[in-house]
Amino acid sequence: MFNYYFINDIFPPSWHQANIVPIPEPYKDDTNPNNYRPIALTSCCCKIFERIVNQRLNWYLEINVIINPTQSGFHNQRSTTDHLVRLESFIREPFIRKQHAVVVFFDLEKAYDTTWKYGILQDLKDIGLSGHLPTFLKIFLNNRAFRVTLGDVTSDCFNQEAGVPQGSVLSSFSTTLFV
DSSP states (O other): OHHHHHHTTOOOGGGGEEEEEEEEOTTSOTTSGGGEEEEEEOOHHHHHHHHHHHHHHHHHHHHTTOSOTTOOTTSTTOOHHHHHHHHHHHHHHHHHTTOOOOOOOOOOTTHHHHOOHHHHHHHHHHTTOOSHHHHHHHHHHSSOEEEEEETTEEOOOEEOOSSOOTTOHHHHHHHHHHO
16 A cells, blocks of 8 residues: 555645644643643554655665764664763763863754755755655645644644644654755
8 A cells, every 4th residue: 555655646635634732741830832742643554654755765865875974863773872972972081181072052943843845855856866755755745734632622724834744753854854
């Protein structure tokens, strides 16, 4: 079924929809809407399909050495632990020599909400990706819709004009690689 969908550029309309359930952050004021984490519930079949596409995309990027070799995310057999070990070494060496080390951390606020999806598609074209894979990603990113459910109340359906779907395997990839 997935190969048929992939080869024929089919993306069922229900896969474009997400039901957002806001979960209150622990130990925070639950009367403040900013203290909720949105959890996006989407089609299980779509999530499986995303993982298949993600494996194909990872394979292409690894084979063509497109991902930076120092990046741990989206490389097989690597994790954030690799960067923690490098950071520990980076701090320990100057400490032993009684020198200083400067480390800067930053967090891209609203990365999923502000990712430029057309820029992602252009980046895929620029790296030479063609065929069904970029077509799938274009269909996946376009015509996204969501509604919010809080308790027994569900909102109307809204179009997601900008950004990428939160909670998606492919979204985390695109915000990390192409931002």
